[in-house]
Amino acid sequence: MVDFENTTIAFHQKNKNQLKKAYWLFRMLANPVMVKVGSFFTRIAIKTHLPVSWVLKPTVYNHFCGGENIDACDPVIHKLGEANVQTILDYSAEGKELDADFDYTKEQIIATIDKAKGDQNIPYAVFKPTGVARFALLEKVQVGENLTDQEQHEFDLVKERFHAICEHAAKQGVPVMIDSEESWIQTVVDELVEELMFRYNQKEPLVFNTLQMYRHDRLEYLKNFVERAREKGVYSAFKLVRGAYMEKERARAAKHGYPSPICSDKPGTDQAYDDAVSFCLDNITDVAVCVGTHNELSCQLAVEKISSLDIVADHPNVSFAQLLGMSDHISYNLAAAGYNVCKYVPYGPVKTVIPYLIRRAEENTSVAGQTGRELFLLRKELKRRKS
16 A cells, blocks of 8 residues: 555655645636636737746746746656656647748657656656647548648658657657547547557567546447557557546537547546456556546556555556656555655646646646645645644
8 A cells, every 4th residue: 555645755856935836726726717718818818929938937837847948847757766756848839830840840749758758757758749739730641531732741741750750769768658539530540549559569669659547438449449559469558547638529519510539527537446456457468557637546456456466566567657747645555655656747828838728727626626625735735844
């Protein structure tokens, strides 16, 4: 068992002022009205080119992000490493439309791969498909619409970016995780990632797909892929998350009149998630898994499963991951117990990262109990330090 209530370990790298700052930040995030209003005006400020960095950088940005460029993340990487917590550098550009922007993001991802090579504090690279591809184009490909010559050329460039990133990662020996997207573009993403997994996972797990387990079809997809991968003699590799687009998914399904792809209730999602983790651990010889969750029970169940199967805590095919600035009680206590633990560390210019920060704030308010748990533990540690 890992004691996730141990705030002494969880917050040992934060001084009292940093704890208080984090406490008041989560107090703001716990207010749905404040988050909604703040997100609305921030989006307006971006569209009208009003300065917002002076408000966001010392508050939300500094809490959830590593820096404005790769090298600026060095202090965060080093500090996390001192606690045996590793870093996944995530260039968090979202909502772009131009090939020039997508090419720049590709180069940033390749730069994170180069930085990770030989650095034990950076075990993975990561990228978001819509960071290197236009959303509307992927949507059109998924539904099977005929592409214009220009669109076909654009999609060819998308595939080239995916391949260039994964080829470079394979040459450097750095595993790369490919994030998930909304269901109406995820199938085409899966097809692109599967091709890369079959190509580069022959000797070791280098390309990871991400499964959002709040989708009721993902557990079956996981099992079927592992079977297909075994037939081809390649490793399966997955990052498992609960999911990030539940409200959007259900609203779109209702609007277009198709069955929601999301589990009917939270217990269903929790069960699917834990079953997926258990399945991967049962097949650990040729399946690599990153347990990406802020859910304490899921982490505890994974720890118990690892123990019951006599898998060593730092097995190279098993890791845990949380976001920078969240769930330190999970990350630091798991790391102290000897498990492989990573923090996703978003970086990029403040204006570039704003869409990510807005999404992060909105997700925090929609996850029942998440912000309240953060506040409870911060209060507990502040009280402990007073005694």
